[in-house]
Amino acid sequence: MNPSRPDPAAPRPDTEEPPSPLVWDRPPPDRRRAPLTREIIVSAAIPIADSEGLAALTVRRLAAELDARPMSVYSYARITSKEELFDLMTDQVCAEMIVDDLPGDWREALRAIAGRVREVLLRHPWWVELIGHNVLIGPNGTRHREQTLAALSGLRLDPSTKLAVIVAVETYVVGQATFVMDEEGSPRVPGRTAEQEALAQYQASLIATGAFPHLAGIGPVQPIPVRDRERYFLLGLDWLLSGIAVTVESPPDDAASS
């Protein structure tokens, strides 16, 4: 594909060094004339995605918002693709996930973190859409991970179990946010509302068939009432934490075998 692939150990290593494989450690625009910074760009991008969805965040739109030209976004944000812009946005959002005063009790701490992550997810619904694409974990994401691990620091657990715990919790929160957003019918990606409505009827007609006795007991898919959402979230979270507690608060039982 690339006609002249320079040998990795070529005599002229400085010919055209691709900026850096990673967005995070890329030198700032540093020119004095720079009217835009990476921070400004990312801070402009996030509200757009917040209020109008990821799809509305086009390079041109973002540029217009900043009163700049499309390619300037690439230049000043030091990104080589839109995907990298998403990486930056994600990391910004990760910063919001860090809890200030982490409770000492591991369970309280995890609850605090999980609650915070949930809030952030609800504030930036587009983040859920990005989870599907493999997004890289940046500095703030790392900080968030560190804090979650810190929550477990009091427990004497082997590292892999700790990892399993935080994966389980993070996992639960993300999944919860995803489902709740889907079901609540908050039109994250707008335009789908009409169908959501028709869907209720459709579900009802399916149930009327009699082929779904258990569903019938619950009624149609029943968007979870807003006021119950947090209750459900905490309920499930406590189930998970209780389960973890059993493993965690018993002596270091190394059941490593399958």
Added chain:
Amino acid sequence: MNPSRPDPAAPRPDTEEPPSPLVWDRPPPDRRRAPLTREIIVSAAIPIADSEGLAALTVRRLAAELDARPMSVYSYARITSKEELFDLMTDQVCAEMIVDDLPGDWREALRAIAGRVREVLLRHPWWVELIGHNVLIGPNGTRHREQTLAALSGLRLDPSTKLAVIVAVETYVVGQATFVMDEEGSPRVPGRTAEQEALAQYQASLIATGAFPHLAGIGPVQPIPVRDRERYFLLGLDWLLSGIAVTVESPPDDAASS
């Protein structure tokens, strides 16, 4: 926007009835000449997404695969947008989630379902990408839900708690699949592998700072070894199920208050 919006109760209601707001109850192409069916189209779309990712599934590509013209896909699949194709694909995948012989014990049953969902998710990684977009729940999705509810039929629980249980479990599975796929570095959306590699170095450098003592204990982000993935999955699932068991197997304690 629409210049002549016909009054909902207009004298000529049959002027141009939009097919149906919902994909599922839309009449089949029914013409004898139809060389393509909805099933064929969806069945052709899924392998493309499976092997090359959602992004590779363009209308033109799909049409080419079927030796048809782009717009034929819309016509014969009875869809009005690509999004609806995703809906159909999702529902097809939901069919695979249905377990044949559901164990009688609720816990075993949930474990079986969760395991199956996980398998399906790993087989169709693109599904995770769709979770973010509000995808509508179709007939097979409904069947899957019904089965999950059936798993809990033995328990005497109020409907909302049952719902909470299945949301918690489904939530956990989806989140797990999401995270595990991200971390394993299986390039769902290919092309990101190089960065994944650079990321490891970057993480290491962050840890070397000393600012991440707890992370240091675990090592860098450490993609979960493939052989441990299922163990982790089952571990977390059991935590969740154990927690649920506590609530579920105690007398109907209606703690409805916040």
Added chain:
DNA sequence: ACGCATGCGAGACAATGTATCGCAAGCGTG
């Protein structure tokens, strides 16, 4: 066998992400 309504699909179109490379801006030098 004929004419018409139906609905398929070839082409057109707008929008998007991004490659390219000319040109002006800044710095070092005389």
Added chain:
DNA sequence: CACGCTTGCGATACATTGTCTCGCATGCGT
């Protein structure tokens, strides 16, 4: 203080996408 070169910004161009628009062939009713 003036000049020339290098750097890197950004105007333009382009390929690719999803989807609209009707013209026209198709199959049916009579």
